[in-house]
Amino acid sequence: MGFFDKFRGRSEDSDTEEGLDLEEPAEEPKVEKEPEGPAFRIGSGYQKRLAREYSDLESLKGWRETLAMLNPEDVARFAKGRLVGKGALTGDPEEIRARLLESLDDYIATQEAVRGELLEGIKGTTRLREQIDKKGAKVLEAWVERATDEELLKAQYRLLGGKGSRSENPEELREFLLEALRKEAEADKEGKGFLGKLSARLGETKIFGKPVTEFLTGGVAGGAARMVIRRGARTAFFVFGGFIGAVGGGAAAGYASGAIRERVSETFARRRVIKELNEGEGGLGELSEVDIKNELKLLEKQLEEAEARERIRAVEHIRDRRRHLLWALGKKMGKLETPESMVDAMGDMDIEGGEESTPEIDPETAERMALIAEIRAAKGETRARILKAAKRGAIWGAVGGGLAAAALEVIEAIRGAGGAAVDEGTEALGKKLGLLGEAEATSSPNPIVIEVGDAGVPDGSGIDPGEIAGVPGTGESIIDIGADGGLAGVPEYIPLQGELASVDVPEGSSIADAVREYFVDVNGVEPTPLEFQGALSEVMEGNGLGLDQIYGPAGADEIFTGSRALDMSGMNGFMHELASGEDALSAMDGIPETIGMLPRNFSLMEGSNPWNESHKWLDQFFGEGNFTNADIARIDRALCMDSKIAWPEAGVTGENWVDHRAIPVGYEMNFGARTRATLLEILTEKSS
């Protein structure tokens, strides 16, 4: 037994003078009452991830079935950080898997119930939409009038664009906004304002053959319902603030002048409308010929842009949509008369929509296209094998967390860890999934595409914008610089980096608060601990501040209380990654989140000592017996530094003996940045 094990074995109610119990641990007191509610459940972070990744409950049920079929050992490992509840991860793998599945069942059942309620809520928002549609600018004006200074300061980025139109002075800002609204209202009277255009588009003009009233009630509800399932908590913002985003926000931005208006007006609003309608019920089958042709024209432009930027997902999305529109047009024009001919046409149409001309193709692209064509032309067994391997790989990627792990590896590589991280990660993944044996594991090129938003690479990310075409150290990965959100699954309400480059930390506030508020402002929901830490890290790094400056003796709240401007571009990049499902931090799903949930500090109780107290917390959060003595020594050393006490002072002497009396009762120990970083390091080492 190592010396730290002594302290971990000490019973909590020990009253021995040294606070130690060198005997065998006392028996656990018997629990008299069953705890209320289920003993185990899916962790909140994983719940959000499930909500984000599964567009409907059927596919989630499919995922549950997949888990049920997999090797229990793999599932038990997977459960770590995803299944919570005391003792959730103890017992044999079969037991752990059964708990995970049972908890998933509970989660699915809850979701089924919640879905009905949400639909009701969504119907309520349509009434709000109608109300604002009627009152138009007056509603926005009223909001500006009654908004608090703080709300105005936050909202200016959403509502105002153009040089010189922003201000740190709330009164001035209120004037800017009201003036912009007045101007727009004037323009609107003449039918030239945004509201007029929007009304024309949403009201008088039928969209896809449907009157707007139908769109408002049916289409939005259907579309929003899907978003609810898909994006979980974020959807609350989309659904309820979504009205503001789609119509109100669109109109507000339209009322104002400048860059945002440009962006938000025509294409933005239309795209959003199209997206909502597409996701609603029955949109495609009921399009008019004119609408189809108009949308096809719009898609051509978007396709050109997406291709020029090499945005894979956007290109696929547009081509898919175009193909669907062509089917619809074919049917409308009577060219696809029988069901068989329709299915044939679906099969025959080139997935890439190959008829478009690509006037200037560089040799590299030409080579790539030729390779793709050649592989695509494979028939018979070769085609079957390619497909089988691709599908299996996709499943493995999702099951093994390879997806996120790969993203993390590349980011690590970009940040200077070098290409080895990528290859090692791939090897580890291959071995973990049983795809590579110990002997035959070889490094291999790792195809990674990360979309980081078109406003550039986040400051402080360590990525040199000049290196975006190739990841240093790998030579093979590509960072795909994306455009604004809508085309590649990045929600449009996430601001672009250029739009929201800075935020003020007013006197008396803190960076941590500013980050949290900004996150809520953008996403409409509180960040999870994991998201908060990620966002905070981005901001600290992006502003040249050390992470260890976040957590002081009194925590983040009392640090940097002076007024200062913060560059939020790194955080915006981070939120884009989160929104597009590429959050690197989720590679270690569970671990950082658990670290984030540790209390910021704890006070020493009478008869206790720092080590027993901290270990109690660690055991509670990470399970008993997860740390070796060497780990504990590292953690405790960091804990000392975070708590502003010297290591020897803490009572560890040359005799390896802890004297809790050296620390006064009530002293506040901090799980600060050093402790958290050390924990992360240790847990990452253990999980790799």
Add this chain to the structure above:
Amino acid sequence: MTEDLTEKNVQRYFDSMIAVVLDSSELRGLDEKKKKVLAEKIRDHFDDIVLDTLLNRLTTEQLKDLKESMARPEEMEEKIELYASAMPTFYDDLNDRLRNEMLAMRDILS
């Protein structure tokens, strides 16, 4: 064992999507023989999407590597599986595209 189950699961996933398309009003009334023929065509179409999604995400070097290994099927399969398992969002992208395709087909055929 796990591999077989995974493949069965994948198969079931595709079967269920095909069933949705075949259940659209234009196809529902067809006789079983015709449905079977159409089912294969739809499956082929979904497979095209899988292939397209995969190939779009491979680097040129990987495409070369893949083409070169086509003469050695087992090696080729292993490479594809490894590439695909390490592609960020591949599963989600595939899932989204296939689902959208299925819904579009159902809409058009209704």
